[in-house]
Amino acid sequence: MGFRLWDPEAQRIVRSHSVFFDEDKMQTKPVKSMAAKRVVFQDSEPVQGVQAGGQAPQPQDIEEEVREHEQEVAQPVLRRSTRLLRPLDRYVPSLDYIMVTDCKEPSCYKEAMLKEDKLKWEKAMQLEMDLLHKNSTWELIRLPQGKRAFPCKWIYKLKVTSNVSKPRYKARLVAKGFRQQEGVDFDEIFSPVVKMTTLRCVLALTAHMDMDLVQMDVKTAFLHGDLQEEIYMQQPEGFEEEGKDKLVCRLKKSLYGLKQAPREWYHKFHSFMLSQGYQRSDTDHCLYTKQARDGSLLILILYVDDMLIAGSNKEDLASLKSKLNDAFDMKDLGEANHILGMCIVRDREKKVLFLSQSEYIGKVLMHFNMEGEKVRSTPLASYVKLSLSDCPTFDAERVNMAKVPYSSAVGSLMYAMICTRPDIAHAVGVVSRYMSNPGKKHWEAVKGIMRYLSGTQDMCICFGKRDASVEGYTDADYAGDLDKRRSTSGYIFMFIEGSVPWRSHLQSCTSMSTIEAEYIAASKPCKEAIWLTRLVRDLGITVETPTLHCDSHSAIMLAKNPVFHAKTKHIGIKYHFLRELLEDKLMR
Numbered sequence: 001m002g003f004r005l006w007d008p009e010a011q012r013i014v015r016s017h018s019v020f021f022d023e024d025k026m027q028t029k030p031v032k033s034m035a036a037k038r039v040v041f042q043d044s045e046p047v048q049g050v051q052a053g054g055q056a057p058q059p060q061d062i063e064e065e066v067r068e069h070e071q072e073v074a075q076p077v078l079r080r081s082t083r084l085l086r087p088l089d090r091y092v093p094s095l096d097y098i099m100v101t102d103c104k105e106p107s108c109y110k111e112a113m114l115k116e117d118k119l120k121w122e123k124a125m126q127l128e129m130d131l132l133h134k135n136s137t138w139e140l141i142r143l144p145q146g147k148r149a150f151p152c153k154w155i156y157k158l159k160v161t162s163n164v165s166k167p168r169y170k171a172r173l174v175a176k177g178f179r180q181q182e183g184v185d186f187d188e189i190f191s192p193v194v195k196m197t198t199l200r201c202v203l204a205l206t207a208h209m210d211m212d213l214v215q216m217d218v219k220t221a222f223l224h225g226d227l228q229e230e231i232y233m234q235q236p237e238g239f240e241e242e243g244k245d246k247l248v249c250r251l252k253k254s255l256y257g258l259k260q261a262p263r264e265w266y267h268k269f270h271s272f273m274l275s276q277g278y279q280r281s282d283t284d285h286c287l288y289t290k291q292a293r294d295g296s297l298l299i300l301i302l303y304v305d306d307m308l309i310a311g312s313n314k315e316d317l318a319s320l321k322s323k324l325n326d327a328f329d330m331k332d333l334g335e336a337n338h339i340l341g342m343c344i345v346r347d348r349e350k351k352v353l354f355l356s357q358s359e360y361i362g363k364v365l366m367h368f369n370m371e372g373e374k375v376r377s378t379p380l381a382s383y384v385k386l387s388l389s390d391c392p393t394f395d396a397e398r399v400n401m402a403k404v405p406y407s408s409a410v411g412s413l414m415y416a417m418i419c420t421r422p423d424i425a426h427a428v429g430v431v432s433r434y435m436s437n438p439g440k441k442h443w444e445a446v447k448g449i450m451r452y453l454s455g456t457q458d459m460c461i462c463f464g465k466r467d468a469s470v471e472g473y474t475d476a477d478y479a480g481d482l483d484k485r486r487s488t489s490g491y492i493f494m495f496i497e498g499s500v501p502w503r504s505h506l507q508s509c510t511s512m513s514t515i516e517a518e519y520i521a522a523s524k525p526c527k528e529a530i531w532l533t534r535l536v537r538d539l540g541i542t543v544e545t546p547t548l549h550c551d552s553h554s555a556i557m558l559a560k561n562p563v564f565h566a567k568t569k570h571i572g573i574k575y576h577f578l579r580e581l582l583e584d585k586l587m588r
């Protein structure tokens with residue numbers, strides 16, 4: 001979705017999402033000369049070059065008609081717009097479609113060439129083109145008949161790092177893959193990324209075994225994938241080869257923006273890891289391990305183009321890094337201290353590792369102007385009960401709430417909850433139920449979570465020296481949802497003293513008693529415990545039978561023995577999975 005804009009110079013239509021309407025200026029459509037084609041009307045029908053009386057029109061009569069028509073067009077009737085204007089961060093001049101942003105990053109090639117630092121942007125684009133040519137990404141050919149060439153676009157970014165004072169200018173060429181057609185230009189596009197649980201388990205094991213932990217980044221990762229489809233692209237703007245402007249790029253390697261680019265890159269990397277003798281985990285396809293003859297262990301996890309490598313032997317670790325550099329264009333980031341917005345701090349003497357998001361939370365609080373607000377001791381007080389009755393019912397209320405960045409705030413909190421903050425899982429789960437039509441009370445609850453984070457910004461997950469074991473806790477809030485009277489389930493598992501997986505979610509069925517709610521809540525984490533046990537075993541660690549703690553004695557008895565049979569006939573068969581695991585001694 002967006003606005004369609006007319007570019008009178010290029011004689012074409014462009015599309016943009018953010019447009020500012022200048023109501024003080026008006027562009028009139030140019031009037032073509034009527035003297036070029038003399039048309040008069042007789043009985044509502046046009047007659048070329050003949051007046052009603054059969055005589056040819058005089059030139060002075062035509063000129064007078066043209067002047068009268070031009071005066072009518074030049075003096076349009078003005079009216080005041082009733083559109084509700086909102087300040088946007090982009091402005092489109094009335095005679096040009098170029099989007100001039102408020103920030104220092106240009107939005108297109110033409111805007112980059114108007115910047116004061118255009119030389120730096122040109123250098124960044126040239127570096128990108130050098131990488132593309134070095135990788136043999138395309139070849140210039142004539143467009144075959146019946147084929148189409150996709151356009152491309154330059155994306156600009158100022159990379160700012162904490163240890164460098166000056167920002168780094170980054171330009172990336174992106175194909176407009178949204179024009180691709182399924183079955184013609186692509187087929188399968190799914191590409192796995194490492195699960196957060198896997199990442200935390202590897203960090204926990206790194207602290208437990210005192211392994212070296214390094215981080216590497218793949219430069220232009222998607223360019224390494226080999227394309228299977230026949231795809232053509234227009235030449236990059238500003239880098240058209242002289243004398244070959246009618247040729248197009250036949251893509252031989254995948255490019256950023258193509259729908260299948262992530263999948264092709266993953267297949268390329270997977271083939272390389274298998275050729276080096278690594279085994280891919282069945283529990284997470286982005287986890288690779290290799291056991292050396294001396295018993296040393298190498299672990300690699302992949303998140304698109306970011307890699308974490310843990311190894312107990314420095315020589316094996318250096319050998320893997322060297323082979324990765326030979327196969328791909330890599331960037332060695334040294335000892336890992338940041339990954340996906342999370343900060344990694346280690347104390348190797350005490351064999352502990354801390355994982356936090358204090359920097360990310362600080363940015364979230366600053367973005368929503370919640371710095372310095374009154375701190376709360378809990379993310380969501382027990383007396384706060386949210387429901388659909390708190391949603392706006394009048395148009396005026398909806399208009400006011402439309403100005404509130406509710407979805408953006410909940411999404412920011414959700415990322416913190418997924419990565420390092422299980423303590424806000426329940427609160428974020430509650431406020432996320434009202435994303436479609438939030439009310440004032442819902443927004444106050446979101447701000448309450450931020451106030452809690454403001455006081456606990458430095459809290460983190462700590463993985464220590466404890467023996468490797470899987471231990472979980474589960475609980476349920478009976479009929480806590482006021483709308484459907486459903487219960488909320490929650491669980492968390494500990495591995496090497498730290499929290500690994502956790503979840504808080506609304507049950508899919510209505511429980512008729514506290515026992516039933518607790519029983520259903522205990523059956524969900526059993527699947528997580530089985531998966532977690534297999535994951536830890538893939539990492540080379542043998543663990544005992546996982547333990548699940550529940551605070552309901554009745555639910556425990558119901559899981560161990562088919563008691564209260566008359567009161568449990570309606571419980572779904574899938575929830576009795578817990579009972580089977582206990583009988584097979586796979587859970588305790």
